[in-house]
Amino acid sequence: MNQLKVIADEMLPVYESETGERLVNARELHQQLLSKQKFTDWIQRKIVNYGFVESEDFFISLGKSTGGRPSTEYLLMLDTAKEIAMVENNEQGRAIRKYFIQVEKQSRVKQPQTQAEMMLMFAEQFVNQEKEIKQIKQDNQALKQRMDTFDNLDTIGDLQQRLNKMVQKYAAQNGVSFPQAWRDFRKSFNTAYRTNLKMLVQNHALKHGLKSLTAPQYLSLTNRLEDGIRVADKMLNQSEREAI
Incomplete structure (x- = not known):
């Protein structure tokens, strides 16, 4: 989980792992939800109350140390983050959930990564255009x-x-x-x-x-x-x- 790239960063960052999982940092989500609870208590309650399973619904990693003990970071699967946003039951939670849904829709459109994939995409577009012209x-x-x-x-x-x-x-x-x-x-x-x-x-x-x-x-x-x-x-x- 060390190689994460940001794929969306409007309301808060959404990351993608090297294996394609879309993830949200629970600490960043906690901050964006404007929760008044202490982060550690907040995330533990969510995990227990909603039965989230490590390595399925979330992953744990150690944050950078600033001289003391490194912080524990929780990386939530996007579906888990959507559920947490929803159960907050407030306007901010609903707005964040909609944001996650939009990110999910956009990520389904696979962007070409190699020159061969890009050429294939252009070829498919050309074929579709030819079909449209023929129909017209x-x-x-x-x-x-x-x-x-x-x-x-x-x-x-x-x-x-x-x-x-x-x-x-x-x-x-x-x-x-x-x-x-x-x-x-x-x-x-x-x-x-x-x-x-x-x-x-x-x-x-x-x-x-x-x-x-x-x-x-x-x-x-x-x-x-x-x-x-x-x-x-x-x-x-x-x-x-x-x-x-």
């Missing part, structure tokens, strides 16, 4: 095709005609029949709005004594054509994405 290009292409879909649609006429044309385009893009395209539309509509479009059409026709009623007609009568347009647009956009 795919998203832009999908957006362009989506805009082309709207440009190619005949917007002259009512929404009912537009919906029919969108479903026709979907059928052509996916190589399915027009009836199958409408079945796919109903399935997507039901999923989007948690309903049963076929049953809604049948019930509406029965209620109003209509001999026949198509899905576009029903959506028009119930002012839901815009919902249908949104579903059809999503279907076209999805099929275009899959074709990329």
Whole structure:
């Protein structure tokens, strides 16, 4: 435990040993907590009351001698120091505990120690950037095709005609029949709005004594054509994405 390096020093120092343990000097913690108890009594009570185990929760070392007996230093594991700060049950203790948690989070991000590790880190960053650029290009292409879909649609006429044309385009893009395209539309509509479009059409026709009623007609009568347009647009956009 002789080779300790400081890895954080905002509220009080946090050390790291040569084997990677993150440690806090109990005497420094005692001072920062503004405890009025004598340090020796304070640390002994904490060890006994909370069952801390030497070599697991803390380590003991001898401090530098100033002419008399060298002082006994207690090096606490970071988790032990967090617990002690918490049980102080005051604002200073809570603030120190939050500080320890932040130090712990930061220390999880391993910094490159050698040139090889640094090169590997840069290579991983480059690969991630390439993936992000590729995804952006795919998203832009999908957006362009989506805009082309709207440009190619005949917007002259009512929404009912537009919906029919969108479903026709979907059928052509996916190589399915027009009836199958409408079945796919109903399935997507039901999923989007948690309903049963076929049953809604049948019930509406029965209620109003209509001999026949198509899905576009029903959506028009119930002012839901815009919902249908949104579903059809999503279907076209999805099929275009899959074709990329």
